[in-house]
Amino acid sequence: MRKVRAVLLALSLAPALPALAHVTPNVELLKKGEFVQQSLPGATRFLEQKLTFGGGDLAAVKKATGWTPSEEDVRIYVGRNAQGERVGTVVLLWMASEHGPVGVGVAFGGDGKILRAAVTDIGSEPLAWVRPLLQGDGLATWNGLALDTAPDAAKVAPQVTGRMSRYYAEVIAQGVARAQAVERVSLTAAK
Amino acid sequence: MGGLRQAPFEVRLAATLFLLLLGIADLFGAWEVKNFAAFTPRAVAATVAAEREASPMPAMKMAGVNHAGMASTAEEHVVDLSTLDRPRHTISRDLLVQDTHVHIPAYALTAAALSLVVFGLRLSSRARSAVVLLAFAAPLADFVGLWGAHLFPAAALLFGTLTVAGGFAMGLAYLFVLVLTLAQCWLSRPREEDSHA
Numbered sequence: 001m002r003k004v005r006a007v008l009l010a011l012s013l014a015p016a017l018p019a020l021a022h023v024t025p026n027v028e029l030l031k032k033g034e035f036v037q038q039s040l041p042g043a044t045r046f047l048e049q050k051l052t053f054g055g056g057d058l059a060a061v062k063k064a065t066g067w068t069p070s071e072e073d074v075r076i077y078v079g080r081n082a083q084g085e086r087v088g089t090v091v092l093l094w095m096a097s098e099h100g101p102v103g104v105g106v107a108f109g110g111d112g113k114i115l116r117a118a119v120t121d122i123g124s125e126p127l128a129w130v131r132p133l134l135q136g137d138g139l140a141t142w143n144g145l146a147l148d149t150a151p152d153a154a155k156v157a158p159q160v161t162g163r164m165s166r167y168y169a170e171v172i173a174q175g176v177a178r179a180q181a182v183e184r185v186s187l188t189a190a191k
Numbered sequence: 192m193g194g195l196r197q198a199p200f201e202v203r204l205a206a207t208l209f210l211l212l213l214g215i216a217d218l219f220g221a222w223e224v225k226n227f228a229a230f231t232p233r234a235v236a237a238t239v240a241a242e243r244e245a246s247p248m249p250a251m252k253m254a255g256v257n258h259a260g261m262a263s264t265a266e267e268h269v270v271d272l273s274t275l276d277r278p279r280h281t282i283s284r285d286l287l288v289q290d291t292h293v294h295i296p297a298y299a300l301t302a303a304a305l306s307l308v309v310f311g312l313r314l315s316s317r318a319r320s321a322v323v324l325l326a327f328a329a330p331l332a333d334f335v336g337l338w339g340a341h342l343f344p345a346a347a348l349l350f351g352t353l354t355v356a357g358g359f360a361m362g363l364a365y366l367f368v369l370v371l372t373l374a375q376c377w378l379s380r381p382r383e384e385d386s387h388a
Binding site: 028031032033034036037045046047048049050051052053054055056057075077078096100101185186188189190 | 270
């Protein structure tokens with residue numbers, strides 16, 4: 001009887017617990033540390049860069065992307081070689097979407113060209129629509145894209161035609177465009 | 192009102208199974224909390240209020256914005272890449288909107304179902320009203336606390352306490368209904384009632 005009471009007590013108290021969390025779990029598709037390291041193989045040192053946007057740069061980013069960087073979380077990691085030269089940058093940022101979050105990571109070479117773009121994290125709900133885009137490395141279509149060239153969502157896994165998947169291709173492309181805008185400022189500010 | 196004890200076997204069975212199934216869902220909810228722990232008012236406050244634009248990624252805010260006309264500047268400091276993947280769970284406004292949208296209807300339906308069971312229990316009208324109020328007010332308090340902590344970070348601890356209290360109040364309402372249902376439907380039924388069932 002005592003065991004029955006204990007089970008009943010556990011059952012009855014359990015409803016309180018989820019109320020304390022309310023966290024919609026996200027799925028981690030890539031370890032961000034590994035993503036940074038693997039994307040910048042020539043780097044021997046990794047530094048986190050904190051940007052302070054000038055008014056002109058901020059306006060330029062907003063004009064290019066419709067987004068104000070200070071409103072979102074962005075992380076910038078710079079890879080430097082043994083001589084201290086900048087070999088590349090990784091921009092990690094967060095895109096909100098209708099059905100959940102999308103974490104986008106973009107690695108840039110020293111010349112600003114995209115080395116690699118990836119989805120690092122995603123909400124469990126949109127995962128089903130995004131996974132087909134990532135299969136076969138669909139985002140590789142943007143590798144080598146120059147800093148002033150906008151990423152074309154239509155080129156990501158064009159064989160995937162589902163409406164929601166195409167919507168998420170647009171979301172990811174917007175994330176890459178934001179990363180490009182941040183990278184432009186980062187390169188200029190670091191000079 | 193109060194007729195659950197004399198209700199046919201299948202009605203009592205349905206009420207009991209509903210409560211037990213709800214308990215299983217709650218156990219998995221507890222598991223989720225274990226994964227994304229926020230058991231204390233302080234932790235709830237930190238989860239909701241610490242980073243108002245929080246992402247699932249550990250945040251590095253832009254250092255700021257210079258006045259118009261000034262050039263952008265950059266500072267760099269060495270980072271340990273292994274720290275990038277340290278889990279830190281926060282709830283941004285977007286997620287809070289989503290969670291509110293998803294949870295509130297489920298809570299309302301659960302409270303309504305619990306209320307239906309309460310109507311069948313042998314209780315005074317005042318006690319029934321109190322449990323019904325508790326069943327609906329507890330989730331409301333929970334979300335008022337979450338939103339309060341998010342919107343008013345200065346009072347986040349207070350609102351975090353409200354969230355925790357709301358959560359445990361939900362548990363209390365469930366416990367009350369479960370125990371009384373088991374007692375009245377199965378454990379303390381008069382023998383003559385059993386024979387009529």
